Amino acid sequence: MNTPAMDLNQAIRARHAVRRHTDQPIDAATAQALREAIDQANAAGGLALQLVLDEPKAFAGLRAMGQFRGVRNYLAMVGPAGEAGAEACGRHGERVVLRAVQLGLGTCWVGLTYNKRAMPILIGPGQVLHAAVALGHAEGPAHSHKVKPIEALTSATPPFPDWFRRGLEAAQLGPSAMNQQRFRFDLDPETNSVSGRVGGPYGHIDLGIAKCHFEIGAGTEGWRWGP
Numbered sequence: 001m002n003t004p005a006m007d008l009n010q011a012i013r014a015r016h017a018v019r020r021h022t023d024q025p026i027d028a029a030t031a032q033a034l035r036e037a038i039d040q041a042n043a044a045g046g047l048a049l050q051l052v053l054d055e056p057k058a059f060a061g062l063r064a065m066g067q068f069r070g071v072r073n074y075l076a077m078v079g080p081a082g083e084a085g086a087e088a089c090g091r092h093g094e095r096v097v098l099r100a101v102q103l104g105l106g107t108c109w110v111g112l113t114y115n116k117r118a119m120p121i122l123i124g125p126g127q128v129l130h131a132a133v134a135l136g137h138a139e140g141p142a143h144s145h146k147v148k149p150i151e152a153l154t155s156a157t158p159p160f161p162d163w164f165r166r167g168l169e170a171a172q173l174g175p176s177a178m179n180q181q182r183f184r185f186d187l188d189p190e191t192n193s194v195s196g197r198v199g200g201p202y203g204h205i206d207l208g209i210a211k212c213h214f215e216i217g218a219g220t221e222g223w224r225w226g227p
């Protein structure tokens with residue numbers, strides 16, 4: 001596979017929820033690149049994320065009709081049941097989402113509005129389907145949405161260290177259920193350690209996604225995750 005045209009920070013800025021797809025299929029090279037990203041995410045997070053191609057039923061039901069159109073490809077976010085499994089799906093699954101953005105696809109996390117029983121997926125003992133992500137070629141231009149200021153996403157007081165500000169700016173742009181952005185990052189300035197908190201429906205998936213973005217934005221030097 002060639003080097004991606006955009007790096008991960010650019011993919012974070014290019015990503016918007018895309019709910020309507022054209023009928024252009026996902027080609028074999030793109031599917032292969034997605035599978036490689038899925039394998040990495042599954043290994044890193046102990047997950048069972050699965051790619052489903054050319055399956056129109058899961059998003060065709062009444063519940064999905066209002067928002068989604070033409071969705072025939074998706075990721076099934078399968079992982080261990082419970083909050084830690086949900087957070088891992090968000091954290092490692094969002095890496096696959098950003099890879100899809102690099103590959104030119106539109107993406108949208110979906111909590112509820114799909115038909116789980118139509119999905120040809122494997123859910124092992126102790127695992128659940130935490131969410132799905134619609135994947136495909138966008139029908140039209142994507143729209144950006146309102147985001148909270150970074151100061152509202154942390155209990156820390158500005159001025160922030162550079163790495164912390166970059167992490168918050170990347171987390172600020174992540175998808176969250178109903179665009180609620182309930183996650184918060186606390187900073188211990190003595191140890192440069194960062195902890196995440198969250199509440200609300202789908203909170204742990206949102207927190208995992210926000211952590212994925214934070215890690216990409218902050219980079220690897222000068223900080224670590226705290227308790």
Ligand SMILES: Cc1cc2nc3c(=O)[nH]c(=O)nc-3n(C[C@H](O)[C@H](O)[C@H](O)COP(=O)(O)O)c2cc1C
Pocket residue numbers: 015016017018019067108109110111112113131143144145173174175176177178179202205206209
């Ligand atoms: C865990 C999760 C569940 C979501 N569930 C739905 C959903 O059921 N239906 C939907 O249309 N969008 C859903 N979304 C997409 C959000 O509404 C969207 O990400 C948010 O409004 C921010 O917009 P953006 O993705 O363009 O930044 C979900 C997002 C997340 C992270």
